[in-house]
Amino acid sequence: SFYWAIRRAAQFEGVYADAQTAADYWQTVADKINAACDAGTLPSRTGRRTATSQPIKAEYVPATLSETWNGLCHAAGLRGCAPYEALRSIGTEEDFAAWSGYLHCSFNSSAEAGKDTPYYSLYQKAVFAVMQGWAWVYSILLTVGVVCALFFHLTELLPWIRKKCTAQTVVPWLLLFGIFGMALLRCAMIAFVEVSSFGIGTSTMYLATVHPLLALYAFVGLFLYGRPLKRKETA
Structure with a gap:
């Protein structure tokens, strides 16, 4: 903004x-x-120039590749998506008044000024634990799905590349790989900005678009495994 x-x-x-x-x-x-x-x-957080469009330098490459992998794992594992904030209420009464006035709504009823009282009750935390359990199971299924889809995809694509084939047999598989490529490109783009400028750590917000691409790739890749992606010739 x-x-x-x-x-x-x-x-x-x-x-x-x-x-x-x-x-x-x-x-x-x-x-x-x-x-x-x-x-x-x-x-500057990184000790380098501050910008969102840094010049590409060789010194950024190793760190960018590492952060790209971190970002991919971050998105697939749904990290940074806890359903509640674990911080405690340690603000003063003046802070609470300023925040409530800015937000035009009352403050969290469990917050006590100057104390570290937890924001949420045990009942609320139990519900959040169930939600986190679902997210944990889903992240495992998504990761396994992406890995299997990529394996099946390559096993289908590589034979077509090695032998004589037409565009209608190879291009659909290449287009499918483009979905996974977009996810990687997004991770790499954010990784470069993080390494060269931001220095804020792997961010869920900037990687939000990676998750739907991974889910789409896993679903389509597994669904189409063993199915011929070519147009049937009619007599």
Whole structure:
């Protein structure tokens, strides 16, 4: 949201009068931010330049590949998706008043100012435990499904590649692999930004689109295993 706020403010200042003016202005902003990072005036989580579109460097490759794998496991394992927040209420009465006023609603009834009273009752935690159990079972089934679908997919695709075949026999399998490829690409894209700039750790929010792609790939890959993906010729 702050990107849009900055752009909106720049628009009111006439920065977008024409393309060249906008390009010159934002280049100046980038140069000043990078200079401040290099000088240590503006701290950076990673100790590198702060940006969302970093230059691609060889030093980022190993860490990006590692974080890509972490992101893939994060999405398949439904990590960071606990149904409740485990933090305790340690805010002051002034904090509670400010938060409630900002949200325009009453605060959690279990929260006690200045104390570490748990937010949720034992009954609520029992319900959440059941939900987490379901998520645990589902994550195992999803992971196994993706691995099996990928194995079956390769066993079907590789023989077609090794022998003479037509586009109608290979392209459908390649298109199916594109679903899995999009999931990997999303993980890799977020991994690069995390390694080169963000430094906030593997984030469920940024990987949210990976999960439906994995579920779709697992379902379609297993459903189509052993079925010919080619058009039947009619006499």
